[in-house]
Amino acid sequence: MEHTSLLERILRGIALTLVVIFFMFPIVWIFMMSFQTNETILRIPPQLVFEPTLANYTALITGKLMTAAGTLDIAFMRNLWNSVFLSVTSVAVALLLGVPAAYAFARHKFRGSEDIAFTLLSFRFAPALLVLLPLTLYFQKLGLANTYFGLIWVYQLICLPLILWIVRGYFEDIPADIEYAYRIGGHSWFATFRKIALPLAGPGIAAAGLLAFIFAWNNFVFALVLASADKQPVTVGALAFITSSGIQYGQISAAIVLSITPTLALALYAQRYLVEGLSLGAVKG
């Protein structure tokens, strides 16, 4: 790094710029589209200069979509809330169940423990569409279709194995003797789990939680089939923008911007915490 010529630095700058442009372009383009009307978006050739409008955001927030065919009610804010509620609750439930389970799998080798852990992982192998049909039938019988409870339950298929397997690895990396040292000092195993194992695996739990949150947030098929309009998350709700008078690109873009904002914010926040936690947690001697 110390002895780089000017040419090298320029070339590296260009290469980095290209990479950033390549990856950022869709996001930036969507961001720009969200401030335009359908007419300006669909201009040929597309133009970088336009007069920004907040109409798309206003439409989303007020829930009134003006189309050529008239005013349309959309439940975008409701969808956004559903997304937040479903993802947060699912991850919370998965953490509550998955972290102690991961600890058990990491620390105790009991009969069939590997089989159970693998079975839980195998939930991720099944293609969602294959599971959906029987699941829908069952859920309708049980009255779980179109309930938050049912959806959160199904979301465990996504979140629980992920958290279980990632966190288990983190627990296994903590030398068992640290916990023994704490227990022999006069503390119960539960206190040990809470005071030693959990903080040491903290960064791992945060990473797993974040990943599970993103997966849950991005889920489409489960919610599409199992939820009706008032329980749908944004991923499904976005379908409403394909209207009889055309696809509302402006509103879709604004909806995308609004819906990636929470995950993006969470990721940025957690990233800082993750780095901090990982550099602090030098467990090995």
Added chain:
Amino acid sequence: MSASAITISGVDKFYGPIDRGVHAVKNLTMEIAKGEIVALLGSSGCGKTSTLRMIAGFEEVSRGAISVGGRKVHTLAPVKRNVAMAFEGYSLYPPLTVRENMAFALKAARLPKSEVDAKVASIAKLLEIEDILERYPSSISGGQQQRASLGRALIRNADLHLLDEPMGQLEPQLRAVLRGRIKHFIKERGLTAILVTHDQTEANALADRIAVMEGGVLQQFDTPDMIKRRPANLFTGTFVGEPPMNVFEAYVGNAAGKISLKLPDGLSLDYDKDAFSAPVRDQLLNRERVVIGVRPYAVRRSKEGVPATVSANQWLGDQTHIAADFAGGSLVLVEHDRTRLELGAPINVSIDPKNLHVFDQASGNAISHGMELA
């Protein structure tokens, strides 16, 4: 010796199902008195650490019982056993400083802060870690972590202190100093300690009694001196002592008032019958084959001894280790002067029957040590 601090009776440890898994500790029975320091000595995988962990409660006892201070503890959770332990891997809590790590061990005792501070300060002084008390485990060396971990165990007022390889990472000079201090510390407070080690110097220096283990079996449990002088079997004989005991298989011959121990390569150690005490002589004459052992420092060079050829000669600064090809094997002798012997030089060696250890050829159990029966 006062009341027993810990009693281990008929303890077995299986990893995996009982009677089918790996049998790590076999029918171990030991009694350790209050105020005693005992070393579990053995090579890797001999079951010493398993034993320690069973006492601490981190491993289940497959069979048998362990009592601490008259209380059966082997089914209790570690928290209820009132034992302190220093771990081989240190196992300090990473988010706490060295001071907090040590003070933490006293938390359950609920002492006033001033008392905790005083205790930490005195232990830190003892272990020479005063200057790193405010540092975090990740920023100090292995040796310092080990001392911090040792301090965390010694600071507690437990019924029993378990020390797993407590000084493995320390520099030799420091190790020698700390050994003395730790022994004094333990003795002064009348603590009972069990330490696990594979370093016999450490065991000899620290322990009142040494339990030599091999293959999960307790080979001998005695004072360091007795283990040196009267090894119970071939294993203890060759395991304890530096350099190790020389051993040879021998046929016992009896002709013309002499007992001859016939070694391979046609060599023979001949002794007058009267050179042995009567019981030892009877034992020898009752057998056809035995294994004889002799400590390197008991082998003498003499004019009329048995021939051997020098294969190595090392001056260690205070003693000479001479290795010689002898009776189809190798014989090591120690001399206190600097000896100038070229490689391949012929020497003659003799062994005083007073220094001869005789072992049973089949079982390896000791038959006699010098003039006494085992």
